[in-house]
Amino acid sequence: MKALAAVIAVVVMIAAGGLGAAYPLKLATxxxxxxxxxxSWNVIGGMAGYPxxxxxxxxxxxAYAGALAQAAGVPMPLAWAWAGIVAGVVALAVGWxxxxxxxxxxxxxSLAVMIVLRQIATNWxxxxxxxxxxxLTVPTWDxxxxxxxxxxxxxAVAALAVLVAALVSRSRLGFALRCIRQNETAAGMLGLNxxxxxxxxxxxxxxxxxxxxxxxxxxxxxxxxxxxxxSLLTVEPIIMTMLGGPGTxxxxxxxxxxxxxxxxxxxxxxLSVHAAVLGVLVIVLALALPNGVLGWRRAA
Amino acid sequence: xxxxxEVRGLSVRFAGLQALSEVSVVAAAGEVLGLIGPNGAGNxxxxxxxxxxxxxxxxxxxxxxxxxxxPPYRVARLxxxxxxxxxxxFPAMTVLDNVAAGALFCGEGLSLAQARARAxxxxxxxxxxxxxxVPAASLTLAQRKxxxxxxxxxxxxRMLLLxxxxxxxxxxxxxxxxxxxxxxxxxxxxxxxxxxxxKVVSGLCDRVVVLHHGxxxxxxxxxxxxxxxxxxxxxxxxxxxxxxxx
Numbered sequence: 001m002k003a004l005a006a007v008i009a010v011v012v013m014i015a016a017g018g019l020g021a022a023y024p025l026k027l028a029t030x031x032x033x034x035x036x037x038x039x040s041w042n043v044i045g046g047m048a049g050y051p052x053x054x055x056x057x058x059x060x061x062x063a064y065a066g067a068l069a070q071a072a073g074v075p076m077p078l079a080w081a082w083a084g085i086v087a088g089v090v091a092l093a094v095g096w097x098x099x100x101x102x103x104x105x106x107x108x109x110s111l112a113v114m115i116v117l118r119q120i121a122t123n124w125x126x127x128x129x130x131x132x133x134x135x136l137t138v139p140t141w142d143x144x145x146x147x148x149x150x151x152x153x154x155x156a157v158a159a160l161a162v163l164v165a166a167l168v169s170r171s172r173l174g175f176a177l178r179c180i181r182q183n184e185t186a187a188g189m190l191g192l193n194x195x196x197x198x199x200x201x202x203x204x205x206x207x208x209x210x211x212x213x214x215x216x217x218x219x220x221x222x223x224x225x226x227x228x229x230x231s232l233l234t235v236e237p238i239i240m241t242m243l244g245g246p247g248t249x250x251x252x253x254x255x256x257x258x259x260x261x262x263x264x265x266x267x268x269x270x271l272s273v274h275a276a277v278l279g280v281l282v283i284v285l286a287l288a289l290p291n292g293v294l295g296w297r298r299a300a
Numbered sequence: 301x302x303x304x305x306e307v308r309g310l311s312v313r314f315a316g317l318q319a320l321s322e323v324s325v326v327a328a329a330g331e332v333l334g335l336i337g338p339n340g341a342g343n344x345x346x347x348x349x350x351x352x353x354x355x356x357x358x359x360x361x362x363x364x365x366x367x368x369x370x371p372p373y374r375v376a377r378l379x380x381x382x383x384x385x386x387x388x389x390f391p392a393m394t395v396l397d398n399v400a401a402g403a404l405f406c407g408e409g410l411s412l413a414q415a416r417a418r419a420x421x422x423x424x425x426x427x428x429x430x431x432x433x434v435p436a437a438s439l440t441l442a443q444r445k446x447x448x449x450x451x452x453x454x455x456x457x458r459m460l461l462l463x464x465x466x467x468x469x470x471x472x473x474x475x476x477x478x479x480x481x482x483x484x485x486x487x488x489x490x491x492x493x494x495x496x497x498x499k500v501v502s503g504l505c506d507r508v509v510v511l512h513h514g515x516x517x518x519x520x521x522x523x524x525x526x527x528x529x530x531x532x533x534x535x536x537x538x539x540x541x542x543x544x545x546x
Contacts, residue, residue, distance in 0.1 A: 171412075172404060172411070172412055175397070175400075175401070175404060175412055176404075176405070178390070178393065179390050179393070179401050179405075182390040182391060182392055182393065183388055183389070183390050183391075185353075185388065186384070186388035186389070186390065187390075187401065187405065188371070188372045188373045188376075189351065189353070189372050189373075189376060189382060189384075189388070190373075190376055190381075190401050190402050190405045190406070190451060190455065191373050191376035191377045191402075191405035191406045191407055191455060192373055192401075192405040193373050194373070
């Protein structure tokens with residue numbers, strides 16, 4: 001019930017922002033994007049307990065896949081969907097290779113995926129524009145209409161991400177992922193093909209982040225490797241999920257809202273040292289609430 | 301009786317240590333086969349190799365099918381279940397869900413609800429229905445050992461590899477465990493039992509094989525094997541032999 005209340009509160013925040021002017025609309029769009037990234041990371045990181053640092057890799061792949069599709073004349077919504085497919089296919093290939101690794105080894109390998117993809121995007125200038133970046137042509141609506149279109153896109157992807165997380169959590173796959181998190185060896189000995197279950201989770205996670213990256217690319221009209229393959233994009237969804245409650249459906253959503261609130265408050269009050277202040281706040285919260293806000297509420 | 305498990309020339313090497321050397325063992329359908337030997341003899345390694353948990357050389361056939369080199373999940377899905385000497389629960393999950401996992405992953409394609417329904421029946425059978433809703437982490441050692449067996453039974457296996465299910469239990473708990481193993485065998489499930497308690501071995505097993513330094517040194521009825529001079533020398537000790545009058 002408390003988790004449901006948290007979901008409703010965040011949905012109301014996103015919806016209310018969408019009805020507002022430029023700044024609330026921007027915040028609501030950002031919150032929806034954060035919710036997507038945290039919810040999708042939670043499928044592999046929270047449910048299966050695999051600490052993936054590859055979120056930015058799939059965000060970047062989605063951004064470039066969407067941008068290139070739009071450049072090829074694909075309508076914007078189809079380009080966003082295409083970005084999800086491309087990110088999912090890349091995750092399938094990469095996941096099959098790195099998911100047999102466990103713990104720190106997997107974490108480092110997943111981080112390397114992001115670094116390698118950033119290098120590819122930087123050096124494959126013929127396709128991506130390299131360090132010069134890639135400009136996108138978006139429909140010439142007025143600024144507010146454009147912002148609303150991107151808001152609707154991010155909100156729809158966020159809704160899909162939360163829906164997928166909820167369905168996975170209640171399914172055989174979700175049960176299998178929880179078993180993997182607690183004792184992968186024992187799960188395998190009972191007949192679970194753990195590699196397959198982890199790969200499905202990894203692909204789902206990437207396929208949801210990909211469209212978020214593509215919409216971000218459309219919204220900014222310009223991307224370059226350092227912007228979309230940014231290590232902060234990989235760390236933030238983990239922080240959000242930990243703040244809200246890993247392994248739960250509502251936790252990442254709530255964590256995204258808490259993180260955005262902290263981020264905006266710190267930006268407004270500590271502009272020159274915002275990253276340091278935000279870091280300290282996150283550490284304090286993590287120490288105080290090791291199982292996230294929902295974990296704390298369950299224990300209370 | 302036909303062979304359910306047929307192991308030929310099984311060898312396992314860990315870096316410089318030869319853990320198993322050319323071990324050949326056959327388990328007949330429905331029998332309780334004891335696997336004994338001193339600590340470090342290769343008993344658990346044998347179970348690990350048969351269940352696919354460690355790489356091995358040699359040939360392992362289960363119900364006439366070559367399962368050598370198969371990953372553990374595929375071996376389990378063929379109907380060969382196992383337990384661990386050091387119990388391996390899903391600690392934060394309920395006892396019911398621990399057992400349901402055995403039913404869910406065994407390859408029958410059960411839904412979660414069907415797996416949980418089967419788990420209820422298994423818990424009733426092993427006498428753990430009262431703790432079905434508690435987290436596995438809160439169980440006693442005896443209950444955790446029993447939970448391991450329940451997880452295996454939920455898969456409806458044709459053979460069960462039990463690795464020291466009585467280790468660390470008191471005499472009352474051991475009696476309960478023996479009754480459970482007898483009931484499993486009575487159902488026609490072939491059992492391979494790694495055990496150090498000779499009272500259990502002689503009271504439960506139809507046949508016993510003995511490992512020493514990774515080699516098979518005896519194979520026969522409990523009476524013959526426990527009186528075997530090589531087994532007494534390597535494992536049981538002369539004092540045991542004198543006390544037992546062998």
